[in-house]
Amino acid sequence: MTSHIHPSAVIEDGAQIGIGCEIGPFCHIGPNVVLGPDVTLKSHVVVTGQTEIGEGTVVFPFAVIGEIPQDLKFKGEETRLVIGKRNRIREHVTMNAGTEGGGGVTRVGDDGLFMAGCHVAHDAQVGDRVILVNNSALAGHCVIEDDVIVGGLSGVHQWVRIGRGAIIGAVTMVTNDVIPYGLVQAPRGELDGLNLVGLKRRGVARSDITAMRAAFQMLAQGEGSFMERAKRLGDETESAYVQEIVDFILGDSDRSFLTPK
Template sequence: MTPATVHPSAIVEEGAVLGGGSYIGPFCHIGPEVVIGQNVTLKSHVVVTGQTEIGDETTVFSFSVLGEIPQDLKFKGEKTKLVIGKRNRIREHVTMNTGTEGGGGVTRVGDDGLFMAGCHVAHDAQVGNRVIVVNSAALAGHCVLEDDVIIGGLSGVHQWVRIGKGAIIGAVTMVTNDVIPYGLVQAPRGKLDGLNLVGLKRRGVARSDITALRAAFQMLAQGEGAFQDRARRLGEETQSDYVREIVDFVLGDSDRSFLTPG
């Protein structure tokens, strides 16, 4: 394995671990507890600090700051982590903070994500695989984003909110409650306006499953009883694994209520 390449102007503190084939560009600063995987590229002027791990083949663009302490007044200097997976693209001016003791201690980002310029991932957030966070969007503390979620530009996700697999959040949207898998949310105060049909079709989901999802959405919107009661009935009736994902999400643990169909 080719050893890491470090630009002469970069500072890599003693104790940091640099994977083979990695490149640390001009004026980067790497802290002593940082672990960088193989073939990672830090373009220039990147700060990586704290107990931070960056997975293989990730590229971090200029002026990003990864692993700084949380923006949380309850944080008292406890040892916490930021763990970033493989093959992520982290664009200019992105910030990702470590966790807090009260939130489990780890902020975690999955694999193959795209974090566009100026977006923020706060303490204790749990971000899945293939997630896209568009320019200047912000994820508050303790958020959970499941796989294949897209967050539109200039949007905000409230603390403790869960966003289910395959959901899409439109631009300039504030999300204050949980979003079901494959949901489509838009409007300044986020409203659940339908399903992410474009995303489902792009992933090659079978027509029968899309039809089942549309029927499930209608039942959640117009069925009798409370939202959770409708979800339980769906679980008893459905044969679709995709609908089952929605049911399990709605009936799972949450610290927020749900965005419900209008």
């Protein structure tokens, strides 16, 4: 197979175009861009900077991928954006390269859906199968683990971590870390329970869900501080899912946690 490139597309010297790519009208691809096999750029897409896009990813019109960070500390250093396989990047999405102070790489995993108008800022680390709903935004240095859903018109504060399988409701501002499988809603982001629907859809055993619900209650109402409850929970649990929550809470973070009410 060969790539199909519309005559109006601008591809600068040095760009690497994989086998089977489809590049539509009026796209602009910079000299340091690497497109994997079967990448599709619909039309009017800008891909620039030191950017890699993985196999089978589709980018829709007017997305801007790999531009410099929206960070006043950025001084033109060489940084990167790495996007994985089979992502769907919809209209007007922006994804920025990293900064030297943040590790130099913004990274997006595989099989994500980034709906219209989403923003992924510098140095964010986004896992697999993540969904950002329309006009949601990740600030710099965020860590979004696998299988997270961020609702429409929501914002995630810089340096925040969102654990695997969590869900953020629409029109929510998330300013603190979210435990794995957490459910966050309300305008100022409150931890309101567990993402039980997501757990059931993934086929998590009833025994594990029961253990997680008990763990959530202990984190909400047990004795001692939130961290003390988490440590005690880690000593007592036999559930791998509960242990994942404990490990997340006890891990390194620059933010505090959204805690259960």
